[in-house]
Amino acid sequence: MPWLDALVQGLLLGGMYAQYALGMALMFGVMRIVNTAHGDLMVLLALMGVSLAGALAVGPYVVIGMLVPIAAVLGWLLQRLVLNRVLGNDPLPSLIATYGLSIALQNLMLQVWSADTRSLPGDGLEFDSIALGDLFVGVLPLQIFIAALLMSAGLDLTLRYTAFGRALRAASADPEAAAITGVDPRRVYAAATALAVGMLGVAAVCQSLRATVSPADGPAQLIYAFEAVIIGGMGSIWGAFLGAMVLGVAQAIGFRLDAGWGILSGHLVFLAVLAIRPQGLMSRRS
Numbered sequence: 001m002p003w004l005d006a007l008v009q010g011l012l013l014g015g016m017y018a019q020y021a022l023g024m025a026l027m028f029g030v031m032r033i034v035n036t037a038h039g040d041l042m043v044l045l046a047l048m049g050v051s052l053a054g055a056l057a058v059g060p061y062v063v064i065g066m067l068v069p070i071a072a073v074l075g076w077l078l079q080r081l082v083l084n085r086v087l088g089n090d091p092l093p094s095l096i097a098t099y100g101l102s103i104a105l106q107n108l109m110l111q112v113w114s115a116d117t118r119s120l121p122g123d124g125l126e127f128d129s130i131a132l133g134d135l136f137v138g139v140l141p142l143q144i145f146i147a148a149l150l151m152s153a154g155l156d157l158t159l160r161y162t163a164f165g166r167a168l169r170a171a172s173a174d175p176e177a178a179a180i181t182g183v184d185p186r187r188v189y190a191a192a193t194a195l196a197v198g199m200l201g202v203a204a205v206c207q208s209l210r211a212t213v214s215p216a217d218g219p220a221q222l223i224y225a226f227e228a229v230i231i232g233g234m235g236s237i238w239g240a241f242l243g244a245m246v247l248g249v250a251q252a253i254g255f256r257l258d259a260g261w262g263i264l265s266g267h268l269v270f271l272a273v274l275a276i277r278p279q280g281l282m283s284r285r286s
Contacts, residue, residue: 005135006256007249012138014248015145016210018241019203020221021228022151023196025240029229030159031172031192033083034095037102039222041078041197044105045071045204046213050118060122060205068201075197079190087175087189102218109215117212126209144206148241151199156237158195168192227270233280242281246273 020042027033048070049063058066082101086093128139159165170178171185178185207213207221228247232239247266254265273281 010249010252018244040218071201072198079193239282
């Protein structure tokens with residue numbers, strides 16, 4: 001039973017990591033843009049959500065409704081004002097630009113919110129649980145998992161069956177050929193980044209409900225998102241979801257073995273996948 005509990009808790013933790021990873025899967029896996037400010041954007045949105053909840057006395061679901069549009073606008077501005085200027089076959093300019101943005105965001109958050117940790121009150125939601133025999137499943141982690149599942153399905157269907165998805169896939173495969181057919185790669189990329197950061201708005205609220213956030217947390221969240229995408233396979237939305245599940249279960253089992261092995265276990269699984277199957281578990285075949 002302890003190992004079954006570890007498996008269940010690992011899958012629920014993977015739901016949180018999947019929310020981190022979806023935006024990364026879209027930008028890094030599909031668009032080939034290295035956004036090293038991914039984690040810092042999530043933390044920024046989380047702190048904004050905490051401030052909105054305190055100032056307006058609203059619950060977490062209202063905060064999500066307010067934060068996602070703000071996040072989408074931030075993503076659109078990021079692509080239009082920064083990333084579109086460094087697009088090209090070489091990923092190094094986008095990496096450098098977003099690394100500078102990461103440092104700037106961390107210092108901005110320190111100035112506005114200080115280094116204190118904060119969390120979003122959930123009106124008791126964070127303490128509710130469901131008894132399944134001898135297992136207890138938290139209501140909040142279960143909702144986070146379901147949200148991650150729905151977001152993965154929605155993003156995958158969007159990329160597969162909508163005109164926007166086809167335009168994005170065409171622009172990422174060959175921008176010049178896509179432009180000839182009437183697709184504006186820069187405009188499509190701006191919309192895609194708005195979508196990616198908008199999904200981070202959901203992840204930000206869930207993270208601030210489930211744990212605490214501080215301005216220094218961004219790099220750790222970036223690593224989890226990056227590892228989930230690489231484990232699952234670049235270019236695959238469901239691969240990112242699967243990679244997040246693998247990462248969450250590995251950490252949960254590591255914590256069950258020893259409190260100091262939790263995070264390390266996830267990193268070791270990532271390195272093992274990288275060594276044995278570097279293309280990822282669900283990579284697309286050319």
